[in-house]
Amino acid sequence: MKxxxxxxxxxxxxxxxxxxESELETFTGQMDAILEYADVLNKLNVDNVQPTAHVLPxxxxxxxxxxxxxxxxxxxxxxxxEQEDGYFKVPKIMEG
Amino acid sequence: xxxxxxxxxxxxxxxxxxxxxxCGCSTKFGSEQNTNVCPVCLGLPGVLxxxxxxxxxxxxxxxxxxxxxxxxxxxxxxxxxxxxxLPKNFQTSQYDLPIAVNGHLDIEVNGETKRINIxxxxxxxxxxxxxxxxxxxxxxxxxxxxYNRTGVPLLEIVSEPDIRSAEEARAYLEKVKAxxxxxxxxxxxxxxxxxxxxxxxxxxxHGQAALGTKAEIKNLNSFRSVQRGIEYEVIRQEEILxxxxxxxQETRTWDENKGITASMRSKEQAHDYRYLPExxxxxxxxxPARVAEIRANLPELPDARRQRLMNDYGLxxxxxxxxxxxxxVADYFDQSVQNNxxxxxxANWLMGEVSKHLNSEGITILDCPVxxxxxTELLALIEKGTISNKIAKxxxxxxxxxxxxxxxxxxxxxxxxxxxxxxxVAIVESVIAANPQSVADFKAGKDKAIGFLVGQIMxxxxxRANPDMVxxxxxxxx
Numbered sequence: 001m002k003x004x005x006x007x008x009x010x011x012x013x014x015x016x017x018x019x020x021e022s023e024l025e026t027f028t029g030q031m032d033a034i035l036e037y038a039d040v041l042n043k044l045n046v047d048n049v050q051p052t053a054h055v056l057p058x059x060x061x062x063x064x065x066x067x068x069x070x071x072x073x074x075x076x077x078x079x080x081x082e083q084e085d086g087y088f089k090v091p092k093i094m095e096g
Numbered sequence: 097x098x099x100x101x102x103x104x105x106x107x108x109x110x111x112x113x114x115x116x117x118x119c120g121c122s123t124k125f126g127s128e129q130n131t132n133v134c135p136v137c138l139g140l141p142g143v144l145x146x147x148x149x150x151x152x153x154x155x156x157x158x159x160x161x162x163x164x165x166x167x168x169x170x171x172x173x174x175x176x177x178x179x180x181x182l183p184k185n186f187q188t189s190q191y192d193l194p195i196a197v198n199g200h201l202d203i204e205v206n207g208e209t210k211r212i213n214i215x216x217x218x219x220x221x222x223x224x225x226x227x228x229x230x231x232x233x234x235x236x237x238x239x240x241x242x243y244n245r246t247g248v249p250l251l252e253i254v255s256e257p258d259i260r261s262a263e264e265a266r267a268y269l270e271k272v273k274a275x276x277x278x279x280x281x282x283x284x285x286x287x288x289x290x291x292x293x294x295x296x297x298x299x300x301x302h303g304q305a306a307l308g309t310k311a312e313i314k315n316l317n318s319f320r321s322v323q324r325g326i327e328y329e330v331i332r333q334e335e336i337l338x339x340x341x342x343x344x345q346e347t348r349t350w351d352e353n354k355g356i357t358a359s360m361r362s363k364e365q366a367h368d369y370r371y372l373p374e375x376x377x378x379x380x381x382x383x384p385a386r387v388a389e390i391r392a393n394l395p396e397l398p399d400a401r402r403q404r405l406m407n408d409y410g411l412x413x414x415x416x417x418x419x420x421x422x423x424x425v426a427d428y429f430d431q432s433v434q435n436n437x438x439x440x441x442x443a444n445w446l447m448g449e450v451s452k453h454l455n456s457e458g459i460t461i462l463d464c465p466v467x468x469x470x471x472t473e474l475l476a477l478i479e480k481g482t483i484s485n486k487i488a489k490x491x492x493x494x495x496x497x498x499x500x501x502x503x504x505x506x507x508x509x510x511x512x513x514x515x516x517x518x519x520x521v522a523i524v525e526s527v528i529a530a531n532p533q534s535v536a537d538f539k540a541g542k543d544k545a546i547g548f549l550v551g552q553i554m555x556x557x558x559x560r561a562n563p564d565m566v567x568x569x570x571x572x573x574x
Binding site for chain 1: 130
């Protein structure tokens with residue numbers, strides 16, 4: 001597998017990160033090295049291995065359907081960069 | 097050109113639980129903004145979601161009722177996308193191992209039964225609600241977000257592209273809704289958003305096996321908009337194809353006021369959900385014995401109930417179908433019949449006066465001001481001959497607004513039917529005397545003239561005269 005600058009730029013966009021040209025090159029090289037390192041796993045024969053859904057041997061951890069107190073609105077909004085009338089305020093969503 | 101219409105529906109239904117899917121916040125509709133939120137549903141770092149057991153039970157119930165196979169091993173996944181209605185930037189959903197697969201539902205359209213296959217049913221969390229600052233999403237500079245709905249449990253029911261018309265889509269949606277109501281797993285209030293529907297629509301020339309390019313229509317928030325939205329989109333695609341153009345695969349939103357679908361251009365580039373297994377939730381393993389137990393305890397479903405109404409009360413298939421299409425209406429019917437109401441008369445009133453009044457006020461039978469007991473008391477007065485059918489409608493009107501019992505209204509307003517023949521005879525004779533022309537017309541063979549005379553008698557008695565007696569006595573004297 002070979003990671004290109006285009007792949008990194010795409011992941012950066014999806015992750016809302018902004019990289020300079022030189023960062024893009026640095027990260028492309030680093031990501032490629034990481035994936036190459038992990039690539040050794042692709043050489044294993046896993047024909048008879050079930051995919052793992054979870055790393056812990058646990059299943060059916062559930063809670064009863066009981067309503068519990070929520071946060072106060074003031075506390076819930078306390079980290080919001082912007083708020084208005086008890087709402088979280090966010091920038092423009094759609095292209096006009 | 098004549099195209100075949102191909103439609104698949106994705107139905108989202110909010111489950112009727114007390115608490116959210118992964119946390120204890122209340123699911124109550126209509127709470128003040130951002131008051132039913134906690135670190136889990138706000139997606140704050142370090143929190144641990146835990147699935148609500150009721151959600152799994154409801155999902156299995158719905159799966160069994162929709163003839164699905166319940167997967168013995170199911171898990172949750174993260175569906176990544178950036179939209180501010182999701183505080184975590186991913187929706188916890190199910191990807192490759194949903195709770196239920198391979199179901200089907202038989203619907204009836206124009207007297208024919210048709211099977212719609214169901215691909216899958218999965219559990220997921222609902223997103224928050226956005227209030228846009230401008231008139232439309234596109235023209236808004238900012239949006240306000242209420243996360244109360246974030247984490248409310250949802251089932252997504254995905255059909256195969258087996259639907260061939262707007263009517264079929266509507267019939268399928270109505271039947272799914274009825275089943276979910278009967279199961280008592282969802283309120284299914286489209287107006288409150290607890291039942292929502294997206295439609296994938298494409299066209300292809302008749303006989304072509306490959307599917308055409310589809311558009312996904314969102315914001316179909318009522319049965320009417322499902323039908324209208326699909327009808328509009330079909331015409332839009334027909335025109336594009338007839339002009340030799342290509343349909344673009346995209347998401348479009350239905351604008352109920354303008355009656356059109358419009359493209360939704362998101363700032364996000366092509367969707368790349370990058371599903372990954374949700375590490376914070378452990379798999380769900382369903383014991384087949386549990387599925388069998390749920391299957392054995394399913395309530396009576398719409399088809400069975402319709403059959404029962406036909407068998408036990410001799411209702412027509414059509415009438416029984418209408419009454420059982422809503423659980424609340426069917427319950428109202430059953431309660432009325434248990435109150436000694438005559439089944440056919442109750443059915444007629446339900447589909448007539450009752451539904452007329454409900455429709456004109458835009459309310460459902462759950463908010464009907466006349467109870468089943470009150471309705472049957474009214475019907476008993478007709479049965480006993482105390483009031484005529486016509487007067488009963490007036491009494492019903494009064495019951496609707498005043499919420500008084502029928503008997504009270506009949507007494508207060510002096511609406512008791514006049515069945516005393518001497519009293520009616522006197523009026524009949526005076527009307528005959530006062531209308532010689534009509535009498536002559538009738539005798540000359542104009543049968544219609546008697547209608548005028550009956551009308552005069554009814555007018556004088558304010559509609560209280562027993563109509564059969566009026567007819568008999570009048571004809572005797574002519």
